[in-house]
Amino acid sequence: MRRQQTRALIGLNAVLLIALGAVSLTPDAGAQQNTNRSPGAYSIVGGELSSGNANGVYVLDSTNRELILLSWDNSRNSVKFLGYRDLNSDVNAEPTR
Numbered sequence: 001m002r003r004q005q006t007r008a009l010i011g012l013n014a015v016l017l018i019a020l021g022a023v024s025l026t027p028d029a030g031a032q033q034n035t036n037r038s039p040g041a042y043s044i045v046g047g048e049l050s051s052g053n054a055n056g057v058y059v060l061d062s063t064n065r066e067l068i069l070l071s072w073d074n075s076r077n078s079v080k081f082l083g084y085r086d087l088n089s090d091v092n093a094e095p096t097r
Contacts, residue, residue: 038063049082056082065091 040061047055049071056071065087073080 008026040066 021024041063043060043062045060046057047056048054049069054071056069059068059070061067067085067087069082069084071080071082072078
């Protein structure tokens with residue numbers, strides 16, 4: 001009985017070792033490939049949206065100069081992405097009337 005348990009544990013360890021090797025050798029996910037991006041410094045502000053009776057959350061990444069707008073969708077019980085602004089392009093844009 002003891003010998004079977006030892007063999008089972010050795011087999012399980014071998015399977016786990018192979019799985020660990022497979023995971024560590026796979027390429028990075030697409031979101032992890034952008035190495036030029038700095039870690040963000042985030043500020044979050046809640047506010048009323050101009051459309052309807054809803055509220056939103058503005059998330060500002062001051063390090064990478066990006067702003068996103070999120071709201072809560074009660075029907076789906078999830079966060080809804082509403083918009084994105086690249087603040088660098090806004091600063092460098094030509095003024096228009």
